Amino acid sequence: MANEGRGRVINLIQHNYVAVSIVLVIFLLFIPIPKILIDLCMILNLAFAVIIMLAVLSTARASDFQTFPRIILVQTMFGLGINIASTRLILSAKTVSTGISTEQSAMVQAFANIVAGNNIVIGFVIFIILIVVQVLVVTKGAGRVSEVQARFSLDSMSQKFFDVDNRLNSGMIDDEEAKRLKDAIRKEIDFYSNMDGSSKFVSGNVKAGIFITVVNLIGGFIVGMRFNGMNFSDALKTYSILTIGDGLMSQLPSIIISFATGLLVTGTKSDEDLGSQIREDFTRDGYTYIIVGVILIVTGIALRAGTQFLLVPIGGVFIFIGYRLSRKQNKEKEKIRQAEEQQKATNQSSASDPEKDKIALIDNLSLELGYALIPLVSKEKGAELLERITRIRNEAKLDMGFLIPKIHIQDNMTLDPNDYSFKIKGIEAGHANIRLGYYMCMDTGSVITPLKGEKTKDPAFGMDAIWLPEDQRQEAEEAGYVVVDPPTIIATHITELIRANAARMLGRQEVSSIIETVKEKNPVLVTEVLETAKLSYGQIQKVLQNLLEENVSIRDIVTILETLANYAAISKNPWDLTEKVREALGLQICLQYADNDKKLRVMQLSEDLAVLIQNNGQYPADGSKPMAALDPVDRRKWLDSVSTALARVKSKGYQPIILCPQVVRQLVHCSIEREMPGVVVLSEMEIMAAGRNVSVEVIDKIEDITKNDDMKEVI
Numbered sequence: 001m002a003n004e005g006r007g008r009v010i011n012l013i014q015h016n017y018v019a020v021s022i023v024l025v026i027f028l029l030f031i032p033i034p035k036i037l038i039d040l041c042m043i044l045n046l047a048f049a050v051i052i053m054l055a056v057l058s059t060a061r062a063s064d065f066q067t068f069p070r071i072i073l074v075q076t077m078f079g080l081g082i083n084i085a086s087t088r089l090i091l092s093a094k095t096v097s098t099g100i101s102t103e104q105s106a107m108v109q110a111f112a113n114i115v116a117g118n119n120i121v122i123g124f125v126i127f128i129i130l131i132v133v134q135v136l137v138v139t140k141g142a143g144r145v146s147e148v149q150a151r152f153s154l155d156s157m158s159q160k161f162f163d164v165d166n167r168l169n170s171g172m173i174d175d176e177e178a179k180r181l182k183d184a185i186r187k188e189i190d191f192y193s194n195m196d197g198s199s200k201f202v203s204g205n206v207k208a209g210i211f212i213t214v215v216n217l218i219g220g221f222i223v224g225m226r227f228n229g230m231n232f233s234d235a236l237k238t239y240s241i242l243t244i245g246d247g248l249m250s251q252l253p254s255i256i257i258s259f260a261t262g263l264l265v266t267g268t269k270s271d272e273d274l275g276s277q278i279r280e281d282f283t284r285d286g287y288t289y290i291i292v293g294v295i296l297i298v299t300g301i302a303l304r305a306g307t308q309f310l311l312v313p314i315g316g317v318f319i320f321i322g323y324r325l326s327r328k329q330n331k332e333k334e335k336i337r338q339a340e341e342q343q344k345a346t347n348q349s350s351a352s353d354p355e356k357d358k359i360a361l362i363d364n365l366s367l368e369l370g371y372a373l374i375p376l377v378s379k380e381k382g383a384e385l386l387e388r389i390t391r392i393r394n395e396a397k398l399d400m401g402f403l404i405p406k407i408h409i410q411d412n413m414t415l416d417p418n419d420y421s422f423k424i425k426g427i428e429a430g431h432a433n434i435r436l437g438y439y440m441c442m443d444t445g446s447v448i449t450p451l452k453g454e455k456t457k458d459p460a461f462g463m464d465a466i467w468l469p470e471d472q473r474q475e476a477e478e479a480g481y482v483v484v485d486p487p488t489i490i491a492t493h494i495t496e497l498i499r500a501n502a503a504r505m506l507g508r509q510e511v512s513s514i515i516e517t518v519k520e521k522n523p524v525l526v527t528e529v530l531e532t533a534k535l536s537y538g539q540i541q542k543v544l545q546n547l548l549e550e551n552v553s554i555r556d557i558v559t560i561l562e563t564l565a566n567y568a569a570i571s572k573n574p575w576d577l578t579e580k581v582r583e584a585l586g587l588q589i590c591l592q593y594a595d596n597d598k599k600l601r602v603m604q605l606s607e608d609l610a611v612l613i614q615n616n617g618q619y620p621a622d623g624s625k626p627m628a629a630l631d632p633v634d635r636r637k638w639l640d641s642v643s644t645a646l647a648r649v650k651s652k653g654y655q656p657i658i659l660c661p662q663v664v665r666q667l668v669h670c671s672i673e674r675e676m677p678g679v680v681v682l683s684e685m686e687i688m689a690a691g692r693n694v695s696v697e698v699i700d701k702i703e704d705i706t707k708n709d710d711m712k713e714v715i
Helices: 002-015 017-030 037-056 069-094 106-115 118-154 159-170 175-226 232-265 274-281 287-303 308-349 371-377 382-400 470-479 486-500 508-521 523-532 539-550 559-568 574-584 586-593 607-615 632-651 662-673 685-692
Strands: 367-368 407-412 419-424 425-435 438-442 452-458 464-469 483-484 599-605 658-661 680-683 693-700
Touching: 037 069, 037 106, 037 159, 037 232, 037 574, 069 232, 106 232, 118 175, 118 452, 159 175, 159 382, 159 693, 175 232, 232 508, 367 486, 371 382, 371 407, 371 486, 382 407, 382 486, 419 486, 425 486, 438 470, 438 486, 452 470, 464 470, 470 483, 483 486, 508 523, 508 539, 508 559, 523 559, 539 559, 539 574, 559 574, 574 662, 574 680, 574 685, 586 680, 586 685, 599 632, 607 632, 607 662, 632 658, 632 662, 658 662, 658 685, 658 693, 662 680, 680 685
Parallel strands: 367 407, 599 658, 599 693, 658 680
Antiparallel strands: 367 419, 419 425, 438 464, 438 483, 452 464
């Protein structure tokens, strides 16, 4: 039982060693301990300080040593606890008039004898010099550097984040690398902020050590002369030596920690440790050492008086080192020159340069800016547009169900200064003119007092608008205008262009990424789709593109893949599979167009027009898009019928939605998508899939207007 109890105690200490150590450090401040433990703690304190300094020397980046600020606090408290315990021992131990009692700390006596010997004055001078060096040079300098680093790190935080976002949006780095860089920036900021405060612990420890030393000296005189019966001379000699020894034992670890702090905060942001950096910096040019060696030799010959016996040999050593370095550098330069000549000869003998023969891939998405719009992405100006584009990509991912390719932002001197162009795979998808320093003000029907300004159109929705200067913004808002700033105009336009062209942005690589994501949680489904159903990435891509073309989100990718796996054995035609997927997503699609009361208000296609469309449907054998091949007369009749019903529905303020049989849904959509963009075409099977979650109201009917010119509205 006793062994089990000891085992539990040891296990508890092993798992909570930090807490146990801190508690013991606190106990040192007020609990008397024997001299053997004081000596042991002094040795550990000195060793701990050396370990910290060596750890600093092997740390490449200061922010990698995240625990350093807290380690300083713990070490400071540990040193103060030892100092207080040592002071208690010095003042409480019995001391004879002939010397120091064996009750005193051996470490204190040993350090005092090494520094002072038999001369107390020398000991005090050395001790005072150490204090001055630590306070005025090491500690003050390290504290100042920590303060400056903290201030500059905080000031440059926003700029660094904007730079990472710019590189992410331009495609130079991926999301994982951007996250890693931002985490590194946050870690660096946290470190220097903590170091700014921790450096105060170091300087405070020095001041406390000086105060304790004075107390030791004065208290020693009083104890020695009042309680130990010593005269002034013996008390001065005895307690001065003890004070020097105790002060040195407390200040030596402190000066090591101060030096380590200075080394850490003055380091660079290189990934190499200090030793590697010094080796690189001091071996760049061997002729430097040769010059130094010559100067030493000349100085020794000129001064003489015995100095030549030191300066001349040392100068010779420097010349030898410089010669070896220069020889090594010349060999490396010769290797580089030969490699360059060989490469040049290879290039000349080759029929073509492989690097030049590589195809320059077109950016999937790119935003080109005229030079007047460059401030919108400038880090010095806040880079508002970069942040908005990052949000656009994240929102589009949630909205459409796949990661939008990175948008490469670049300037284009061929554009007008205030123009921008958004391109998809090198083809312009949108173009507009923006005026910096002005706001676009749109009248949505709530304007009370019209204002005069330069007329324009909103590039995203084509609404009429005017440009007003910044100083009229408040006036425009009070007049009832919707006021939009330039970054928001561009961001909104890009958002609408991405939604309208999502199908063009979904490539096989994006499909592969989607499937890999599903595979992490649903590997059986992916195996069934790719191996059992034997659907290719291209076939899956086509189905997803068909959905995106009609603004159907593919976020529910699991349902989509399950439907493909279920029906791939019947048909692998992407258009047939698309209809089955739409049926499976019926509730999602219907809710997308339903009102707040979950009611769909539709125009129903008449049976005779449905038959007309079906009879003229063509389904290419190569699997390309089906179409309704109507003759000119029937096509005119069809379009007139749809446009007439469409006009009546729009006059009532409803969104145009056509309800038709599933067999003709694709034919209906492809027959009107060019002349009547924005019209939604739903099938009866999609309505049935929604079930009771959505109610349907037929507000109009699409009929052949040539049969009945007096057709009445169906409500």
